[in-house]
Amino acid sequence: MKSKIKVGIVEDQLLFREGIKAILINWDIFEIVFESADGFSVIDKLEKLTDLPDILMVDLSLPPLDKKEYSGLHLTIALAEKFPEIKVLILSVHNDENFMAELIKNGAHGYLVKDCNPLEVYQAIVAIAEKGSYINSRVLKAIQDSMAKKAKPGKKLLTYISPREEEVLKLTCQQFTADEIAEKLFISVKTVNGHRNNLLLKTGSRNVTGLVTFAIRNNIVQL
Amino acid sequence: MKSKIKVGIVEDQLLFREGIKAILINWDIFEIVFESADGFSVIDKLEKLTDLPDILMVDLSLPPLDKKEYSGLHLTIALAEKFPEIKVLILSVHNDENFMAELIKNGAHGYLVKDCNPLEVYQAIVAIAEKGSYINSRVLKAIQDSMAKKAKPGKKLLTYISPREEEVLKLTCQQFTADEIAEKLFISVKTVNGHRNNLLLKTGSRNVTGLVTFAIRNNIVQL
DNA sequence: ACACAAACAGGTATTTATACCTATGCTTTG
DNA sequence: CAAAGCATAGGTATAAATACCTGTTTGTGT
The missing domain is CATH 1.10.10.10 (Winged helix-like DNA-binding domain superfamily/Winged helix DNA-binding domain)
Incomplete structure (x- = not known):
């Protein structure tokens, strides 16, 4: 038997976090090894951890603590630098195409919209664990569109907000x-x-x- | 032994809905008898149901179908008229004080912010089932503030948007x-x-x- | 029948926002 | 070093929004 997939969850809404946990428990191939309600402390917490998660599910819309900027994007970038071995699966309520591409570019391994069904969560995590990424058709299209925009030489592309x-x-x-x-x-x-x-x-x-x-x-x- | 509390859930985000269900299952006093992903069809569905829920958890930010208006507020008003025996517990991501008061005024029996913890969900449902309402301090204050605004004669109060x-x-x-x-x-x-x-x-x-x-x-x- | 609010329409005046330009010093990156 | 993006500052125009007014009609509730 294969070892369990170690999953971490970064999500500020407790109810939602509990919900994801409850869903993941239905499949015994998952093991939840890490949880955080904010993005700010994740890096610190992970550094103290011996049993690192294979996959970290990150809520894109994490609330900022004080004046510190710590959205899901910031965390993704930080994770890619400090913990490149941890795969990041983004969870988002929004459906912003530009942002999908931006996240994937910055090291996310998958992107799930929060209105997806539990099975898709399962598929996404397994796909990332096995193949290293989970890109569904919608996200793929977003990336392609984003690429297309950059291909156009005339149009000033969105390098994102300074x-x-x-x-x-x-x-x-x-x-x-x-x-x-x-x-x-x-x-x-x-x-x-x-x-x-x-x-x-x-x-x-x-x-x-x-x-x-x-x-x-x-x-x-x-x- | 008392009979179970029959709970219905109206929530468009499947993941969140499943999450709530998974949490409610932890207490065996709850029985989920109804589910809907949109507000639009709820009244119709309920009319066909023999086993009506005691309490309906309603997501405030339900997406509108086509051009029809069917937010949590609209549904709350419709429920109060057609199914006054069903108690409504609002679930919301936002924390808007004016809206809290508005909902309670229009027949909601409780208001929960989505970042509350599972225990509070339990408490809210039980309180509504037993006492008919669940008003926590934050919501109470919102109602009081709303009242206070109306008391002021000079200031044009928000009669709400026409x-x-x-x-x-x-x-x-x-x-x-x-x-x-x-x-x-x-x-x-x-x-x-x-x-x-x-x-x-x-x-x-x-x-x-x-x-x-x-x-x-x-x-x-x-x- | 009366009061009230909503929806409608108009006016004048001022303040903001937006559309186009140019241009320079400063970093960062290839 | 060259190229690129950033932050800065300026100019000239027009378009749009906002602050004040007045007024009529219609429907609703008491």
Whole structure:
């Protein structure tokens, strides 16, 4: 008999975490060796662990602790660096195509939307354990689309939001005008508008309302 | 021995639904007699059911089917009318105080935030079954605050968004300008701006970004 | 029948946001 | 070193949103 697949779960919503555990228990090939309610402490906790998980299921929309940035994407990047042997399976409520590709590019081995069924969870984990990755057709398409965008030389591709742009975006979502943001960041209004224009381009939005939904979707701001 | 508490679950995310079921199974006083992935069909399904649930757990953020409006709030109102004997326990990811009060006012018997722990789920269901309601301190405070707002005579209270305002709000969130909304709704731009002004007042927002977050928070639009 | 709120429409004025440009100093990366 | 992206700042225009008003019609509830 093969040894069990060691699974870790990083998910802030306790109810959901318990739910996943309860589902995984149905198959006795899984063993839950690690749990965390936030992304912030995961690396530290893993370093103290002797029995590392083979696969870590990570919620994309982890809440930020204090002012620290620690979304599922940040954690994925950190894991790829410090624990490359651990495979990352992303769990997300959203269905953002750009973000799927972004995550896979940054070291995630699979992407599951939270409205999938338990069987798909099973399949995803087994596929990652055996073949190293689980890419369903939807995610595959997202990656291809993302590639296609980059292939086009003319169109400025979304290299994703720069730190400064993210600051402007956050303040914009908090109902601050460009003038107020300029004051807060000690920069010119022109610069703020420049950042906003770049944001509109990068996110493909027409106006600030698009920026707000983008920010919420991608967990740049929390509700 | 007392008879089991019959529980129904209305939740679109299968994984979460399975999770809740898995948790409830831990206590043998619960019996799951009903399940639905959408709010739209719940009333119909219940009418065909002989063994009605005592308590229905309803996800607040149910996705709308087609153009039909069927959020947790709509379902709660419909249930209160057609099946007043079924107690409604709301499950929500958000923590919006106004919405809590609104739901309780419209017939919900309890409100649980999704990041609560399994024990609280147990307590909530048992409390509703035995005492008819489960109001924790946070929800209680929300109701009190909501009451307090209404007590103030001067301040225009949020009588909540009128249907037309909601239409304008939705289109605004979809990045349409006032002109475009006017065209779509066959009304004057002036009227659209009037609705927008009212929305700003009612929601206490400074600009459209505030409207978008309000709409998302209150599930008027989905992500 | 009256009060009230919603939906509608209009006006004026100001403030913000957006669309296009250019341009420079500074990193990072190939 | 060259190329690229970032952050900065500026200009010129127009489009859009917001802050104030006034008013009519219609339907609903008391």
